[in-house]
Amino acid sequence: MTEIADAGDHAAERPSWDCRSCGKPWPCDPAREYLAGEMDRVQLAIVMWANMDEAIPDLPQGPPSELFERFIGWTH
Ligand SMILES: [Zn+2]
Incomplete structure (x- = not known):
């Protein structure tokens, strides 16, 4: 169901x-500016959660907080 945000x-x-x-x-x-302009904050958070989920297996293991900040932290 997940797909990369446009x-x-x-x-x-x-x-x-x-x-x-x-x-x-x-x-x-x-990209953040574009996405924030396309949807409201709730949609944005949902989309970015989905993208983080997709990214986790692709990216080298790092502190979870780093990925959280990168994908979710800025949407607040
Ligand atoms: Zn860019």
């Missing part, structure tokens, strides 16, 4: 989860 030009590359456009860890700032 963030316009700034889409996530898999499995690196870097931005296709600017090469920064996704969601980069333009």
Whole structure:
């Protein structure tokens, strides 16, 4: 059911989860701005949870708080 959020030009590359456009860890700032403009905060949080779920098996193991901040923390 999960799919990568459509963030316009700034889409996530898999499995690196870097931005296709600017090469920064996704969601980069333009991707965040785009997503925040597309949906309300609740939808945004749901979509980003789904994306974090997708990203976890792809990304090297790190502190869970890091991924949480990257995918969810900014949506508040
Ligand atoms: Zn980008």
